[in-house]
Amino acid sequence: MMTEAGKAKIRDLISTEFTTMKIGNGGDSTNPMALDLDIPLTSTTAVRVTSGQSAVDFKGTFTGGAISGQTIKEMGIFNASGVMLGRVNFSSVGPFTSTDTIEVIFTVEVE
DSSP states (O other): OOOHHHHHHHHHHHHHHEEEEEEESOOOOOOTTOOSOSSEEEEEEOEEEEOSTTEEEEEEEEEGGGTBTOOEEEEEEEETTOOEEEEEEEEEEOOBOTTOEEEEEEEEEOO
16 A cells, blocks of 8 residues: 555656656557657657646647657657656657647656
């Protein structure tokens, strides 16, 4: 059993340590030993929003040239040293134009 206070502490540690969100157009790998996205395209500083006692939402906004002509199929959360906390693969979204803006949300919940 993990206490609610313990869950909140882990949530806080995760939300301060992992600050970068990457998106990519790979998406085939589910290997837990992966060090990066399959095909990373760009990254941004993730905005962290606490959502409950044991969860944190990471939000990233991507615009313009970095996503122009691309489809997005994967995203991940990283720390400043490039260590990946987690990744998500999904059905492709896009392609985008140079005037498009997308917001991506990655939720981590401590159970």
